[in-house]
Amino acid sequence: xxxxxxxxxxxxxxxxxxxxxxxxxxxxxxxxxxxxxxxxxxxxxxxxxxxxxxxxxxxxxxxxxxxxxxxxxxxxxxxxxxxxxxxxxxxxxxxxxxxxxxxxxxxxxxxxxxxxxxxxxxxxxxxxxxxxxxxxxxxxxxxxxxxxxxxxxxxxxxxxxxxxxxxxxxxxxxxxxxxxxxxxxxxxxxxxxxxxxxxxxxxxxxxxxxxxxxxxxxxxxxxxxxxxxxxxxxxxxxxxxxxxxxxxxxxxxxxxxxxxxxxxxxxxxxxxxxxxxxxxxxxxxxxxxxxxxxxxxxxxxxxxxxxxxxxxxxxxxxxxxxxxxxxxxxx
Amino acid sequence: xxxxxxxxxxxxxxxxxxxxxxxxxxxxxxxxxxxxxxxxxxxxxxxxxxxxxxxxxxxxxxxxxxxxxxxxxxxxxxxxxxxxxxxxxxxxxxxxxxxxxxxxxxxxxxxxxxxxxxxxxxxxxxxxxxxxxxxxxxxxxxxxxxxxxxxxxxxxxxxxxxxxxxxxxxxxxxxxxxxxxxxxxxxxxxxxxxxxxxxxxxxxxxxxxxxxxxxxxxxxxxxxxxxxxxxxxxxxxxxxxxxxxxxxxxxxxxxxxxxxxxxxxxxxxxxxxxxxxxxxxxxxxxxxxxxxxxxxxxxxxxxxxxxxxxxxxxxxxxxxxxxxxxxxxxx
Numbered sequence: 171x172x173x174x175x176x177x178x179x180x181x182x183x184x185x186x187x188x189x190x191x192x193x194x195x196x197x198x199x200x201x202x203x204x205x206x207x208x209x210x211x212x213x214x215x216x217x218x219x220x221x222x223x224x225x226x227x228x229x230x231x232x233x234x235x236x237x238x239x240x241x242x243x244x245x246x247x248x249x250x251x252x253x254x255x256x257x258x259x260x261x262x263x264x265x266x267x268x269x270x271x272x273x274x275x276x277x278x279x280x281x282x283x284x285x286x287x288x289x290x291x292x293x294x295x296x297x298x299x300x301x302x303x304x305x306x307x308x309x310x311x312x313x314x315x316x317x318x319x320x321x322x323x324x325x326x327x328x329x330x331x332x333x334x335x336x337x338x339x340x341x342x343x344x345x346x347x348x349x350x351x352x353x354x355x356x357x358x359x360x361x362x363x364x365x366x367x368x369x370x371x372x373x374x375x376x377x378x379x380x381x382x383x384x385x386x387x388x389x390x391x392x393x394x395x396x397x398x399x400x401x402x403x404x405x406x407x408x409x410x411x412x413x414x415x416x417x418x419x420x421x422x423x424x425x426x427x428x429x430x431x432x433x434x435x436x437x438x439x440x441x442x443x444x445x446x447x448x449x450x451x452x453x454x455x456x457x458x459x460x461x462x463x464x465x466x467x468x469x470x471x472x473x474x475x476x477x478x479x480x481x482x483x484x485x486x487x488x489x490x491x492x493x494x495x496x497x498x499x500x501x
Numbered sequence: 502x503x504x505x506x507x508x509x510x511x512x513x514x515x516x517x518x519x520x521x522x523x524x525x526x527x528x529x530x531x532x533x534x535x536x537x538x539x540x541x542x543x544x545x546x547x548x549x550x551x552x553x554x555x556x557x558x559x560x561x562x563x564x565x566x567x568x569x570x571x572x573x574x575x576x577x578x579x580x581x582x583x584x585x586x587x588x589x590x591x592x593x594x595x596x597x598x599x600x601x602x603x604x605x606x607x608x609x610x611x612x613x614x615x616x617x618x619x620x621x622x623x624x625x626x627x628x629x630x631x632x633x634x635x636x637x638x639x640x641x642x643x644x645x646x647x648x649x650x651x652x653x654x655x656x657x658x659x660x661x662x663x664x665x666x667x668x669x670x671x672x673x674x675x676x677x678x679x680x681x682x683x684x685x686x687x688x689x690x691x692x693x694x695x696x697x698x699x700x701x702x703x704x705x706x707x708x709x710x711x712x713x714x715x716x717x718x719x720x721x722x723x724x725x726x727x728x729x730x731x732x733x734x735x736x737x738x739x740x741x742x743x744x745x746x747x748x749x750x751x752x753x754x755x756x757x758x759x760x761x762x763x764x765x766x767x768x769x770x771x772x773x774x775x776x777x778x779x780x781x782x783x784x785x786x787x788x789x790x791x792x793x794x795x796x797x798x799x800x801x802x803x804x805x806x807x808x809x810x811x812x813x814x815x816x817x818x819x820x821x822x823x824x825x826x827x828x829x830x831x832x
Contacts, residue, residue, distance in 0.1 A: 211627035213593065213645065218549055222628060222643055224597040228635040262544065266555040266597075266641045296542035297553060304559040305636025310597045312553055312643050314544065 210252045210313075212320050219315045221252035227306035235348050238279025239286065240363040242309065246287035248388065249311035251367035251439040255386040257376040258317035260369065262296045263288055266310040268303035280309070291369075321372075323401035325382040326444040332398070332406055332469040333450045334414065335368050335441045335461075338391060339428055342435020343419035346427075358418040365439040371461055372441055379453055383444035390436040392489025395469065396477045398444060405474030408433065408489065410481045414466045433479060433489065444471060541583045541644075543651050550646045552583035558637035566679050569610025570617065571694040573640065577618035579719065580642035582698035582770040586717040588707040589648035591700065593627045594619055597641040599634035611640070622700075652703075654732035656713040657775040663729070663737055663800035664781045665745065666699050666772045666792075669722060670759055673766020674750035677758075689749040696770040702792055703772055710784055714775035721767040723820025726800065727808045729775060736805030739764065739820065741812045745797045764810060764820065775802060 210221035225231055225245045236244070246263060253260040265284055269277050288295045293313075344354055344362030354362065367386065375381055383398045391413065399406040413432045420428040445453075447470075454465040477489040541552035556562055556576045567575070577594060584591040596615055600608050619626045624644075675685055675693030685693065698717065706712055714729045722744065730737040744763045751759040776784075778801075785796040808820040 211593070211595070213549060218544060220595065220628065220643070220645065222595045222597050222630055222641070224599060224630040224632050224641065226599050226632055226634055226639070229633045262542070264542070264551065264553045264643070266553050268555060268557050268639060297551065299553055299555040299641070301555050301557055302560045303557055303637065306634065308557070308599060308639050310553070310555065310630070310641040312551070312595070314551065
């Protein structure tokens with residue numbers, strides 16, 4: 171889904187109308203360097219960058235799928251991933267939590283997971299809000315980071331290449347299995363429950379490459395590549411066969427479904443970047459040694475618009491979006 | 502209720518346990534000047550200050566009481582009031598919103614109110630998140646401000662005086678009437694629906710007075726004076742008879758109830774400050790001319806702890822907290 175004025179837009183027709191109204195609000199003050207619409211806003215003085223990410227029970231998580239500590243850990247990491255997407259270094263977190271009555275133990279677990287996530291990231295928990303909910307648990311995580319030279323989504327040129335870190339589709343595979351009532355292998359559960367934002371990787375890439383666009387994969391490769399394409403006013407083609415598929419997903423769901431999920435599934439929190447042609451080939455071996463992760467070319471930038479996936483037979487079809495709850499595609 | 506690590510704590514026993522767990526999270530990084538626990542965190546470089554405030558349907562607002570535009574306006578102003586409490590100047594807002602299905606019109610109104618509030622404050626809407634809710638509408642507002650010399654809650658000395666801006670209890674009176682199914686006068690509805698944070702007033706007071714403690718009245722005079730007292734390790738006595746009562750509340754509910762609500766009721770978003778003895782008397786006339794608002798001495802600081810209210814007969818009783826939804830006291 172397209173984003174406007176920093177508002178993350180999830181599926182749903184009526185949201186379009188609201189988005190337009192929100193987009194009409196004043197969007198760029200004198201203190202804002204990079205305005206809304208990218209992964210995070212960058213503020214003058216510091217430079218501080220800020221992003222916010224709301225997780226709602228039954229929309230983004232289910233209490234019978236993960237522990238409270240895992241849900242909170244995941245929420246913080248998802249928010250911190252927006253810092254990676256700017257090549258920023260997260261420094262502080264604020265957490266707003268709404269809890270229904272009678273979930274004492276779960277609330278304590280949330281607190282533990284929040285603390286664990288902040289410790290893991292080496293950031294300070296500097297504030298928040300704790301309130302009652304008449305229904306779902308809601309967790310809204312604000313992450314502040316420092317960045318000298320933020321990498322935006324825009325800047326791609328025709329002929330550039332699109333690269334991704336790590337392997338894709340594991341999180342969507344886990345959601346698909348859980349949704350079907352299946353049990354996850356401990357390894358796949360870990361992929362789903364403990365995503366790690368690629369912060370060190372983003373900082374390294376910024377140092378070693380000419381990043382012409384950077385985003386984290388929260389909405390799925392198809393969707394997020396669309397954000398990169400739109401930000402530069404160009405088109406992207408993704409090579410279906412070269413997308414790196416999570417082997418745990420492949421083992422659980424077979425190669426065909428796993429590959430589809432690698433392209434369409436969200437919440438992998440890997441990085442997707444645009445590099446000048448040839449640059450990724452030179453970097454990938456060192457990247458793999460340093461981080462133990464593949465850096466894989468998955469597509470290229472061309473004159474045009476939108477994202478299309480090129481399949482094994484050379485046929486092109488439109489990339490589909492991702493429904494965060496269902497773990498599947500929506501039209 | 503006490504606050505810890507910037508977490509705003511609303512009524513509810515189990516919250517205490519969660520608070521302690523949250524308080525154990527790392528709370529003060531090298532980039533944080535004033536840590537959590539005050540109205541807002543202050544970050545190095547800028548200096549930026551940040552606060553977050555979550556409003557949940559059926560807990561903080563009801564859709565049959567206010568329009569969507571009013572609810573959003575109120576949520577932004579409540580969050581901006583935390584900037585006033587630091588004598589900071591709000592500059593940017595992020596808004597996370599969770600919306601149930603089928604509230605298209607209401608969502609549009611929220612967007613309008615958000616835009617109106619940002620325009621009113623002269624701040625930029627720099628980001629946010631828009632997502633689905635399976636139940637209540639949830640609005641989480643992040644406000645960023647600039648501050649050269651933040652005024653914290655701490656710094657009171659025994660013998661200092663406690664002063665408040667404006668008149669109190671109007672918002673609680675409106676909630677009480679709405680809860681009873683009564684209709685509000687247009688004036689009282691306006692007090693409730695369109696609170697204005699005292700930002701210019703806070704900046705002026707910082708310029709003209711030796712502020713030894715500053716807070717905004719969100720939890721009610723009794724509760725918020727308690728935060729001031731605790732931050733300085735001292736006690737505060739409030740003079741029941743001198744608390745400035747909102748005349749609209751008095752007209753609707755009579756003098757006795759209105760005065761009780763002025764002491765216990767929340768969400769007035771007036772300022773409460775600690776000044777050296779005598780200083781407020783010198784400032785109040787100029788303050789009234791400049792802002793059209795009274796500046797009233799309501800109590801004093803003493804060795805000891807907690808907040809006690811001194812009634813007309815000189816008897817003291819403990820100040821009570823405020824339940825944001827009920828508009829009344831809780832034990």
